[in-house]
Amino acid sequence: MGASLPHQAPGPESARAGVRAAFGAPDDDLSDAQALDHAVAELVRRTRFPVAFGGLVLDGAIHVTSIHGARTHSLDGLVVEAARGLGGRALIEQRPRLAIDYRSARSITHDYDRAVLGEGIATLFAVPIMVTGRARGVIYCGSWAEAPVGDVVARPAFAVADELSSELRIRDEVQRRLTRNRGAAAPATLPAATREGLRETYAELRSISAIVADPAVRARLDRLEHRLAALSQDPAEQSVELDVRLSPRELDVLACAALGSTNAEIATALDLKEGTVKSYLQSAMAKLDASTRHAAVVMARRAGILP
Known part of the structure; x- marks a missing residue:
């Protein structure tokens, strides 16, 4: 297929730790990565998709740290570059992207086929997490068979994305104030x-x-x-x-x-x-x-x- 291999990290736990460190959150404290993980779990619960995953943006790329419902480890440690793959397009376009037949989709690059097709995903839906005008991450829904995505599926996915966006926005504001006043406390x-x-x-x-x-x-x-x-x-x-x-x-x-x-x-x-x-x-x-x-x-x- 001519697809390049996805960047791989040591594993999901190491990736989560890296995201926590990058955002200045201690391991024993509530982190942005934990908020993301809750949202990804909600995707599986609220939509008809059996597998969901997602990641926050770090150094311009989506670092997948949360995976729910997967049957393999193909998605572990996945890092998606901006503009590459379905999620990378959703990230830079700041809008949801859908590939009903992922394998044959022509509107995206196929850099991450080994990870996505290795999990057996046929239909993939990517939704960016928008916080104060910029994409902070992307959450994905996937199915192992081709499946149309109508309002019944899209609405709960958008709701989960909006909830995560609100939480991250609040956390950003709290962190901003804490950082500003840390030396003045x-x-x-x-x-x-x-x-x-x-x-x-x-x-x-x-x-x-x-x-x-x-x-x-x-x-x-x-x-x-x-x-x-x-x-x-x-x-x-x-x-x-x-x-x-x-x-x-x-x-x-x-x-x-x-x-x-x-x-x-x-x-x-x-x-x-x-x-x-x-x-x-x-x-x-x-x-x-x-x-x-x-x-x-x-x-x-x-x-x-x-x-």
């Missing part, structure tokens, strides 16, 4: 503007988490929220210990109130009725033994409940 207090920015990001995370149905994604967002809350704590403020547990919605509403939002603005942000917002606020105030929303915010921050 030693002083007694963070600059007021920095702390306010962290609090705005926290409130945005809460509003996004409120509409996410996937419990695994919600757990990831919750972990990011705790990191932000810890980072933005003011050591100059006297901390208190409270045996108080706010419900997720009470916390959502209080986080928005902490930014000075009105009940109407909070209702719009969280897709709630204004009366419901008022009820959640009153409940949070009662639990925190606060007579005003401002006092509730102050108490929640001193207790480490809010950033």
